[in-house]
Amino acid sequence: EAQVTQNPRYLITVTGKKLTVTCSQNMNHEYMSWYRQDPGLGLRQIYYSMNVEVTDKGDVPEGYKVSRKEKRNFPLILESPSPNQTSLYFCASSLLGSGSTDTQYFGPGTRLTVL
Amino acid sequence: GQNIDQPTEMTATEGAIVQINCTYQTSGFNGLFWYQQHAGEAPTFLSYNVLDGLEEKGRFSSFLSRSKGYSYLLLKELQMKDSASYLCAVRDMDDKIIFGKGTRLHILP
Numbered sequence: 173e174a175q176v177t178q179n180p181r182y183l184i185t186v187t188g189k190k191l192t193v194t195c196s197q198n199m200n201h202e203y204m205s206w207y208r209q210d211p212g213l214g215l216r217q218i219y220y221s222m223n224v225e226v227t228d229k230g231d232v233p234e235g236y237k238v239s240r241k242e243k244r245n246f247p248l249i250l251e252s253p254s255p256n257q258t259s260l261y262f263c264a265s266s267l268l269g270s271g272s273t274d275t276q277y278f279g280p281g282t283r284l285t286v287l
Numbered sequence: 288g289q290n291i292d293q294p295t296e297m298t299a300t301e302g303a304i305v306q307i308n309c310t311y312q313t314s315g316f317n318g319l320f321w322y323q324q325h326a327g328e329a330p331t332f333l334s335y336n337v338l339d340g341l342e343e344k345g346r347f348s349s350f351l352s353r354s355k356g357y358s359y360l361l362l363k364e365l366q367m368k369d370s371a372s373y374l375c376a377v378r379d380m381d382d383k384i385i386f387g388k389g390t391r392l393h394i395l396p
Contacts (some may be wrong), residue, residue: 214388215330215374220384230383231289262329268382276320276384277307278329 174199178263185253186287193248193282195263203268204246205230205276206238208259215262219248222268253286260284273274289313291387293375298393299365307360308389315380321349321360322374324389330374333360338346363394370394 176197198205205220217230218262221240223285235257237249246265250257263279291311292386299305311319318337322330322370336342336351338357360373372389 203299203360207386212388215376217384217386220383228381230382232384275332275335276322276330278331281329 174277176263176265176277176279178261178282180282181280184284184285184287187254188252190261191250191284192251193250193261193263193284195248195279196244196245196275197246197265197277198244199253199265199277200243201267203276204238204240204265206236206246206248207264208232208257209262210259216243219260231286244271253284254287258284258286289377289379289385291375291377291385291388293373293390295388296391296393298395299362300395301352301367302365303365303366304361305392307362307375307392309341309358309360309375309387311356311358311375311377311385311387313377313379313385316353317378317380319349319351319358320374320376320378320384321347322359322376324372324374328373333373347380365394367394 176234177250179194206218209215219238221227261282264276266276302352321333324330334349341350346363348383351358372391374389
């Protein structure tokens with residue numbers, strides 16, 4: 173079954189404690205992306221990657237890191253989480269081709285609370 | 288700056304037709320997407336437009352005018368399960384994806 177998986181689904185942590193949210197896709201997609209979703213602000217892109225070892229900043233990259241060492245995985249790292257990073261996070265993946273139907277498939281989401 | 292505008296909320300009646308508009312100003316254009324998102328769930332893909340015109344998919348259609356920076360999503364024969372948020376998103380020239388804040392659609396019986 174084609175899917176994007178994220179772990180953990182729920183996480184409560186404290187300020188300053190490094191954490192990683194994993195994301196994996198089994199569709200051989202080139203494009204992967206992380207978003208955060210906050211009430212009244214909608215989905216905002218944090219980082220995206222167009223292929224292995226290629227990552228770019230989205231609209232809200234501050235306080236986050238990513239890596240793309242393998243095509244299927246795109247972990248999101250918070251080196252020193254702060255309360256303003258409390259949010260719902262989504263990972264997504266898609267093919268990347270001009271003129272194609274570049275459907276993004278979203279993971280189920282990770283609800284993060286930073287105390 | 289980059290901006291995508293869509294109405295915050297809309298209400299329609301079961302069985303009717305509703306049109307959700309989206310206007311965008313972005314650094315270049317590589318396609319426009321519409322997603323549906325039910326509360327507490329992940330967005331799911333509805334449509335993709337990269338050329339001007341209307342794309343029809345069952346009860347859902349999406350229209351694009353690149354010269355006007357405008358798109359709309361048309362939902363026909365509304366059902367109660369269509370109550371959800373509808374998200375407009377644009378891929379810019381750098382393949383960054385910008386989402387609008389979403390339109391919450393309420394369906395009345």
